[in-house]
Amino acid sequence: MLNPDTTTIELSRDELERYSRHLILPEVGLEGQKKLKAASVLCVGTGGLGAPLTMYLAAAGIGRIGLVDFDVVDASNLQRQIIHGTAWIGKPKIDSATDRLQEINPHLQIDRWPVRLSSENALDICRDYDLIIDGTDNFPTRYLVNDACVLLGKPNVYGSIFRFEGQSTVFHYEDGPCYRCLYPEPPPPGLVPSCAEGGVLGILPGVIGVIQATEAVKIILGIGTTLKGRLMLYDALNMKFRELKLRRNPECPVCGDHPTVTSLIDYEEFCGIPQARAEEEKAKATLQEITATELKQLLDAGKDVVVIDVRNPDEFAAARIPGTTLVPLPKIEQGPGIEKVRSLVNGSALVLHCRSGMRSAKALQILQSVGIEGINLKGGIHAWSDEVDPSVPKV
Amino acid sequence: MAVKVLIPAPLRRYTSNQESLELEGSSVGEILDDLTGRYGELKKHLYGEDGRLRNFVNIYVNDEDIRHLQQQGTAVQPTDVISIVPSIAGGF
DSSP: OOOOOOTTOOOOHHHHHHTHHHHTSTTTHHHHHHHHHHOEEEEEOOSTTHHHHHHHHHHHTOSEEEEEOOOBOOGGGTTTOTTSOGGGTTSBHHHHHHHHHHHHOTTOEEEEEOSOOOTTTHHHHHTTOSEEEEOOOSHHHHHHHHHHHHHHTOOEEEEEEEBTEEEEEEESSTTOOOHHHHOSSOOOTTSSOOHHHHOBOTTHHHHHHHHHHHHHHHHHHTOSOOSTTEEEEEETTTTEEEEEEOOOOTTOTTTSSSOSOOSOOOHHHHTTHHHHHHHHHHHHHTOOEEOHHHHHHHHHTTOOEEEEEOSOHHHHHHOOOTTOEEOOHHHHHHSHHHHHHHHHHTTSEEEEEOSSSHHHHHHHHHHHHTTOOOEEETTHHHHHHHHTOTTSOOO | OEEEEEOOGGGGGGTTTOSEEEEEOSBHHHHHHHHHHHSGGGHHHHBOTTSSBOTTEEEEETTEEGGGTTGGGOBOOTTOEEEEEEOOOBOO
16 A cells, blocks of 8 residues: 555545545545545556556546657557547657546646656656556566566556457565566567567457556555456456466565665666577578569569568458468468468569568578578568558558 | 366467367376477477476466476366466557
8 A cells, every 4th residue: 555645635626526436435535535646656658558547547536647658659559549549640649648638637747758768767767656557568668667666666567468368467566576576587589479460459458457557546545455466367358357376486586585686787688689689680681672662663564573472361351562472471480381482483583571571581581491582572561552552551 | 187278379379279278197297298299389489498497488277376386296186277378568
């Protein structure tokens, strides 16, 4: 329980009316509503999780909310990031979020942090808040948020999502476990697909984000039983909630009995990002590339070129470069796709493409290892849409 | 003895999209051997090059992490449910 100091907190007539449904709840009441107003919450990220949870926290009457986001609104965000509207595409998320939250509750004070949370700024940014909510989308930032919370002694309300499934818990609260007690190490880059690669049901982060908001409010009010020591798993497809026990690891390098991590480290390094990037660059160096404009010229000149799309069938159905053939990357990885490519090429020049060039580069490496040479379309179908034909949607 | 094992979404592409499997064994280690025997590609996702279970894939017997039981030596009953819970980071 945080027990924020409410001695100097007053609620105006407007606020009393606004929060009347809280005030008549014995578990909240006037004192509880004052606690919410006295409280400060930092939300890292205003994306899928941050969008719904900050809207509810604003509506609930949290006094001060800090937003950390350096990104701009993209059309592909709107399927789930309900804080951002269509008119905000291309504009900073932090501006869009501020506008929406202020509209929900003008009594709210919003602190804007239009930066990427880093080892250099995390402690300074997090220090001034009662609790931190992790609404990020990558492993380095999640370990950074965790370690900053442990070092500063702040609760970390955690949520993460993948396709139709989500996880949520409260870390480092009242001697409970931290993120590193649950997962001591991150997976190597590329092993776990991101939402951008794996897709996500738009409503899913709504459910998980609202669980996070609920836990934050309970911690501030000091009511109920929090998710401390319990990992909540949510499966939207089967509409099932399950929970697993979570224990503090006495040997945890950050929150254990004899911590070895006593200041913030290089989290990109910890998650193997620079190493993976170097390998990617090395692989790319041996890869032949062609730009979308150059490919268009080849096709217009009637050159003997076979263009193969390695995205999945749904992406192919939604948008494609005319005259291309679909051979999804998994089929190439599993083997049967290789023979299909070989028979399609049959002496012609081969160009491979995907959404933005990553998967087709992977496919080319596999094909090269079995003696099939080809060229990668730089920037994939997105580059084709930008350079050649804007009518092809960037899905 | 068959025990139910729940397969998480990120790993289902290696189990022909099956969400749960009935696998043979009397300990967590035996069950996982049966799993990786049937679905070979899963092996590198569950075990590191040193042959140890990876630190970002947790295995639970019912609601308890096997790190707090007897690791892979943890005995299982037919009524137990084994969950594989990998680290996911999505949030945007």
